[in-house]
Amino acid sequence: MAAALTLQLLVGGHCTHPGFVVNPRRGGWAPQQFPAMFALLRHPTQGLILYDTGYAPRFFDETARFPASLYRRATPVVCAPHQSAVAQLARQGIRSDDIGLIILSHFHADHVGGLLDFPRARLLYLRAALDPNLRRRSAFANVRRGLLPGLHPADLPARSTFADDQPRVRLPGLAPFEMGYDLLGDGSLLGVEVSGHAPGQLGLFFTAQGGQPVFLVADACWTRRAFTDLELPWPPVRLITHDMAQYRAQIHRLHALHLARPDLLLVPSHCQESIDLAVSLLQGT
Numbered sequence: 001m002a003a004a005l006t007l008q009l010l011v012g013g014h015c016t017h018p019g020f021v022v023n024p025r026r027g028g029w030a031p032q033q034f035p036a037m038f039a040l041l042r043h044p045t046q047g048l049i050l051y052d053t054g055y056a057p058r059f060f061d062e063t064a065r066f067p068a069s070l071y072r073r074a075t076p077v078v079c080a081p082h083q084s085a086v087a088q089l090a091r092q093g094i095r096s097d098d099i100g101l102i103i104l105s106h107f108h109a110d111h112v113g114g115l116l117d118f119p120r121a122r123l124l125y126l127r128a129a130l131d132p133n134l135r136r137r138s139a140f141a142n143v144r145r146g147l148l149p150g151l152h153p154a155d156l157p158a159r160s161t162f163a164d165d166q167p168r169v170r171l172p173g174l175a176p177f178e179m180g181y182d183l184l185g186d187g188s189l190l191g192v193e194v195s196g197h198a199p200g201q202l203g204l205f206f207t208a209q210g211g212q213p214v215f216l217v218a219d220a221c222w223t224r225r226a227f228t229d230l231e232l233p234w235p236p237v238r239l240i241t242h243d244m245a246q247y248r249a250q251i252h253r254l255h256a257l258h259l260a261r262p263d264l265l266l267v268p269s270h271c272q273e274s275i276d277l278a279v280s281l282l283q284g285t
């Protein structure tokens with residue numbers, strides 16, 4: 001049996017939107033906070049692993065000038081220095097160099113904001129996640145895609161390996177998701193492609209403490225209601241969605257999975273309700 005991992009969910013800042021943007025039917029006009037979640041995983045022999053990093057204060061430097069400033073205008077962000085991943089880990093006695101591996105779900109700024117604080121970590125993501133045109137495209141076109149290249153380490157290619165180069169395995173009990181990638185080579189952490197919101201988006205499926213099965217789905221959907229009630233976000237959100245048909249298909253897959261596996265903890269990265277539920281379930285184990 002594959003090793004169980006210990007999971008800790010953390011939040012690295014948040015952005016603010018009216019509720020209806022993610023839940024058009026019941027969200028209302030009042031501004032809501034959407035956490036930028038990241039996860040700390042402890043593997044019994046392979047050490048500490050991060051899944052994404054959340055925001056970090058350098059987001060504000062990167063978005064100070066036009067056109068990048070459009071990003072923070074569209075998505076007001078709060079991230080104080082003590083909320084960055086590296087600061088939160090330091091309070092637990094974990095140094096930046098203790099993180100051996102960072103797995104990236106995708107390259108949107110709210111997932112890679114803290115990457116520069118971990119200059120020694122290896123990076124792992126799906127090949128399609130890193131846009132080959134990033135450095136050639138205009139700053140405006142990058143911002144429209146949620147990308148801020150200034151948040152990427154200069155040596156990113158040298159430190160990167162690709163999830164899709166790891167052994168391809170059948171996903172146990174995760175239908176309609178069929179195939180994934182054995183990211184650590186021991187079956188303990190399986191990468192699952194959940195593209196649509198962004199190209200090459202990578203989710204993680206594993207067994208956490210207490211035998212709790214967990215599927216971290218990044219931005220495959222934004223709220224729990226998307227997969228419980230098939231509530232899709234506000235239609236104009238399609239403008240920032242990489243592939244709307246694929247995005248919808250992923251939500252339908254998550255809905256089917258949720259019905260088939262009520263024991264499975266499905267956690268989208270920006271859903272406070274899901275994070276709270278996960279924290280309470282994992283604390284009790």
Ligand SMILES: [Zn+2]
Pocket residue numbers: 106108146197198219
């Ligand atoms: Zn995203």
